[in-house]
C-alpha cells in the first residue's frame with residue numbers, strides 16, 4: 017500500500033540499527049546538538065505493543081467549556097461530577113496524544129495533532145518528537161482518524177508547506193468529501209458561529225499542502241500489516257478508531273469516541289460536536305463493549321496524558337481504569 021523510495025528505506029534501517037545498538041531510548045548523538053527538550057515535564061511516553069515500539073507523543077492541550085464535551089448532561093449533575101473529580105467546572109482540558117509506531121524500519125504517526133489551530137497550548141509535537149530522537153522528515157506515514165483541526169493541524173507548517181515532507185498521509189474518504197471538498201454545514205456544533213468558521217477554515221488550510229499526497233481509506237480496512245481501522249462514524253461521517261496488533265498484544269486508539277473519561281466513559285454523556293448522535297452512540301457502545309470484553313489496552317487521544325488505560329463494563333455502563341506508569 018505504501019510506496020517508499022530506496023533512500024527512505026535505508027534511512028529507516030540505519031536509524032533502527034542505531035537505536036537497537038544504543039539500547040537506550042534517547043536521541044542518537046547526531047540529533048543531540050539541536051535537541052531542545054521541551055520545557056516542563058516529558059511529553060512522550062514509551063511502551064511496546066508486541067514487536068512494535070510505541071510512543072505517545074504529546075502535541076500539548078486544548079480545551080473549552082465542559083458543556084461542549086458532555087452535550088446532554090444535566091447542568092447540576094455535570095457540575096457535581098466535575099467537582100467530584102477535582103476538575104474545574106468552567107473549563108475542561110483535553111490532551112492531544114498522538115501515537116508514534118516504529119516497526120520494520122518504518123515510522124508511522126497516528127493523528128497529527130492540533131498545532132496552532134485550536135489555541136496557544138498545542139504545537140508541542142515537533143519538540144516532543146525531537147526529544148524522542150525523531151524528526152518530521154523521518155515520518156513515513158501519518159494516519160488521521162477524522163479531519164477535525166485538532167487531528168490534522170500539524171500537517172501544514174506556518175508557511176503552508178508539508179510539515180512531514182516524506183510522509184504519505186492517509187485520511188478517511190468520507191471526511192475528506194465532507195470537510196475538505198465541500199462547504200460543510202456545521203450548525204450542529206454547540207459553539208459560536210465564529211468558532212465554526214475558524215474550525216472549517218483551519219481544516220482546509222491544514223490539509224492543503226498534503227492534498228496531492230493524500231491516500232484515502234474506508235474505516236474498517238487494514239492499512240498496513242498490524243494497523244487496522246474500525247468503523248467509528250457518527251462524530252464525523254468517516255471517523256475511524258485504530259487497532260494496532262502485534263503477537264498477542266493489541267492497542268485500541270479511540271479517536272474522539274470519548275473526549276474525557278470522566279464525562280464520556282464513567283458517565284454516558286455525549287460529546288456535543290457529534291454530527292450524528294445516534295450513530296456515534298452506537299459506535300461508542302459497540303467499540304467500548306469490545307474493548308471491555310477483550311481487556312484491550314486503550315489510548316484516548318484526548319485523555320489525561322499519556323492516555324492509556326482500560327475500559328471496564330459495569331452494571332450501569334462503563335468505567336475508565338488508567339494504566340500505571342511504566343518506567
Ligand SMILES: [Zn+2]
Pocket residue numbers: 164166167271272318
Ligand atoms: Zn479531537
